Amino acid sequence: xxxxxxxxxxxxxxxxxxxxxxxxxxxxxxxxxxxxxxxxxxxxxxxxxxxxxxxxxxxxxxxxxxxxxxxxxxxxxxxxxxxxxxxxxxxxxxxxxxxxxxxxxxxxxxxxxxxxxxxxxxxxxxxxxxxxxxxxxxxxxxxxxxxxxxxxxxxxxxxxxxxxxxxxxxxxxxxxxxxxxxxxxxxxxxxxxxxxxxxxxxxxxxxxxxxxxxxxxxxxxxxxxxxxxxxxxxxxxxxxxxxxxxxxxxxxxxxxxxxxxxxxxxxxxxxxxxxxxxxxxxxxxxxxxxxxxxxxxxxxxxxxxxxxxxxxxxxxxxxxxxxxxxxxxxxxxxxxxxxxxxxxxxxxxxxxxxxxxxxxxxxxxxxxxxxxxxxxxxxxxxxxxxxxxxxxxxxxxxxxxxxxxxxxxxxxxxxxxxxxxxxxxxxxxxxxxxxxxxxxxxxxxxxxxxxxxxxxxxxxxxxxxxxxxxxxxxxxxxxxxxxxxxxxxxxxxxxxxxxxxxxxxxxxxxxxxxxxxxxxxxxxx
Numbered sequence: 001x002x003x004x005x006x007x008x009x010x011x012x013x014x015x016x017x018x019x020x021x022x023x024x025x026x027x028x029x030x031x032x033x034x035x036x037x038x039x040x041x042x043x044x045x046x047x048x049x050x051x052x053x054x055x056x057x058x059x060x061x062x063x064x065x066x067x068x069x070x071x072x073x074x075x076x077x078x079x080x081x082x083x084x085x086x087x088x089x090x091x092x093x094x095x096x097x098x099x100x101x102x103x104x105x106x107x108x109x110x111x112x113x114x115x116x117x118x119x120x121x122x123x124x125x126x127x128x129x130x131x132x133x134x135x136x137x138x139x140x141x142x143x144x145x146x147x148x149x150x151x152x153x154x155x156x157x158x159x160x161x162x163x164x165x166x167x168x169x170x171x172x173x174x175x176x177x178x179x180x181x182x183x184x185x186x187x188x189x190x191x192x193x194x195x196x197x198x199x200x201x202x203x204x205x206x207x208x209x210x211x212x213x214x215x216x217x218x219x220x221x222x223x224x225x226x227x228x229x230x231x232x233x234x235x236x237x238x239x240x241x242x243x244x245x246x247x248x249x250x251x252x253x254x255x256x257x258x259x260x261x262x263x264x265x266x267x268x269x270x271x272x273x274x275x276x277x278x279x280x281x282x283x284x285x286x287x288x289x290x291x292x293x294x295x296x297x298x299x300x301x302x303x304x305x306x307x308x309x310x311x312x313x314x315x316x317x318x319x320x321x322x323x324x325x326x327x328x329x330x331x332x333x334x335x336x337x338x339x340x341x342x343x344x345x346x347x348x349x350x351x352x353x354x355x356x357x358x359x360x361x362x363x364x365x366x367x368x369x370x371x372x373x374x375x376x377x378x379x380x381x382x383x384x385x386x387x388x389x390x391x392x393x394x395x396x397x398x399x400x401x402x403x404x405x406x407x408x409x410x411x412x413x414x415x416x417x418x419x420x421x422x423x424x425x426x427x428x429x430x431x432x433x434x435x436x437x438x439x440x441x442x443x444x445x446x447x448x449x450x451x452x453x454x455x456x457x458x459x460x461x462x463x464x465x466x467x468x469x470x471x472x473x474x475x476x477x478x479x480x481x482x483x484x485x486x487x488x489x490x491x492x493x494x495x496x497x498x499x500x501x502x503x504x505x506x507x508x509x510x511x512x513x514x515x516x517x518x519x520x521x522x523x524x525x
Contacts, residue, residue, distance in 0.1 A: 012093060012102075013058065013071040019092030020050070020073075020085075027058040037075070037085060040092040050084045051075045066110050067117025115508065122508035123152045126454045130217060137266030138431070142216045146452030154206075154449075155506050158199060162500040165192045169493040189487055193475045196496070200468045203461050205434060206450040210458035212431050213451035215315060219261065219268035220427060223311045225345075226320035227338055228276030231360035234401035235320060236260060236273045238416050257310055265424035267431075272310050275303030277340040308344050316426060317353060319345070321396070322360040335359055335396075354426050358419055362398040397422060460506050467499035 017027065019040035027033055037050040055074035064070045075085050090102040111128065114120040120128070127146030134140040145151075168188060224232040240260055258273040278296070296304070311317055321335050348355065400414035433447040453461070474492045 013069050015096045016071055016089060016092045017056070017058070019095050020088065021056070027056060029058055029060050032057050032074075037073070037088070039084075040088055040095050050088055051081050054085075062117065062119075065119065066113040067119045068113060121149070121152045122506065123155075123452075123454075123457065124149070126456070127452060130452075130454075136263045136268045138216045139268060141266075142213055142452055145449050146454070148449070150449045151452060152507050155503050156509075158202070159500050159503040161195065161199060162496050162503070165195055166493050166496040166500065168192055169489050169496065172489055189475060189489070189492075193472060196468055196471055200465060200472070203465050203468070205447065206453060207458055207461050207465065209433050209447060209450035210453035210455075210461070212433070213453060214455060214458075215427075215431050216267070216451065217454075219270045220316060220430070221270045221272065221314045222316045222318060222423075223272045223307075223314035224274055224318050224320055225307070225311050225341060226276060226322070227336075227341065228278055230276065230320045230322040231401045232273050232276070232320045233258070235318075235358070235360065235399070235416075235419075236271055238401050238414070239264075239271070239420070257306055264420060265427065267424070267427045269423075269427075272314065274307035274310055275300065277304055277307060277338065277344060279338055279340055304340075308347070311344050312347055312349075315353060315430065316423070317345070317348060317355050319355065319357045320360055321357065323362065323364050333364060354430060356422060356426065357396045359396045359398045360401055362415065363400040363402050457506050460502050464499045464502040467495050467502065471495035471499070 017024075020037045021035045022038060022044055024033075024035050032055050035054050035056045036052050037054045038044050039048040039050060042048040053076065057072045057074070059065075059070040059072070061067060061069045073085065075081055093102050111120065111125055115122070115125060124147055127143050130139065130143035130146060134143050169192060172188065224236060226232050236258070240262060257275075260271045260273070262269045262271060319341065321337060323333050323335055325333060345355065397419055398415055399419055401416075402414060431451070433451050435447060471492050474488055474495065
């Protein structure tokens, strides 16, 4: 089915319907009716039929999607039928009014009309865009959070709170010499500052939750970090279920970043398979990999540089190590971590990034559960250089990327499913809403809705926070104590005004000159 949707004044919708369905009875509001559409201006006959089975609906204003009267024509989806009906609509209006033009809606025009008619606010419009572009379950849930009016109501409550606080300050400016206040000016300003400080904490929480929501909206960047031949490409192929990256016994096969998008547990994940990191020493070689004495060429060096940059920019870093024969004793298996990997991990921002560690080729030792305790202790002892990094809590997960049939995406063997489960738990901890008080993960309302705040809202909230900081700095610099010390109340009130105007821009209730700057971009999405 194809749907042609016309939103116009009552006169136009009536004209269009009467011209397309000349002998049909009037439509019952909000009920679908089966109608035959005819070419306007011609006598109704089989030769003039445009569509013999169109579903027609009429929605009277103001309870419509746009707030205006809407006539919807649901017609058969053949290109010729659609073209004929669209060509007939201007003829239908001109049949009764020769000076009236009918045009196609501009991008986002229906949504724009809904905004101007107070059917949607800017936050809901942005959530509508998220709904249309959602690819995963978590993105859909994020869009649903932003579609309700809870977030808008919160912004408006904050704006009203700032308006009230600003009114108290301006009362001191206008009437302090003529009126007697129940509180001293110092106490009044201190009370306002206390309220503003609490509000700033709430805005800070919303900003943090908005950043967490962006991970759901744009995807979580995951970097696979390791030495050559550690199994990064094999791990990616096992997760994806196809040969997304070249796998070879020859070290250094991956030279550039191989990007793969995947839905894991409802989270959009952007995996990056990186070039293996290794050191080169003309005398001693490197600490990992069979190409110890192979010089690092120009192309491989560029691949390593890109790999390091990708790791620093990633949201989640998966360190892929492997069980290999010892350098001095090939009969003894172990895990080695070269200095390049450790130095790259040190550059990570441990406050924002998550670090996971997997040990590949566990099939060589029959799985971690089959290792005797002394052997396991020795294996984990080799991991201590990585575990000792400040803030890193690396609990190695043993896996095997030995091929089990890529097309099936069967993760039951080799610990791949356990690795994916650990990834999902990590994603949840990164995207749960944080609480106002402790800024720790919380599943309670109302902070879940703040995950749906868009990047535009976040940037405006950052501006609002800056204005509140200016107010608090103005009050703090005055050194308020038991005695009233002169505070620049005009400057303080101006900071509150600017903060309130910024909140108004978020919902689209600011001054026309301010809000028009963002309307075009928002509606087109």
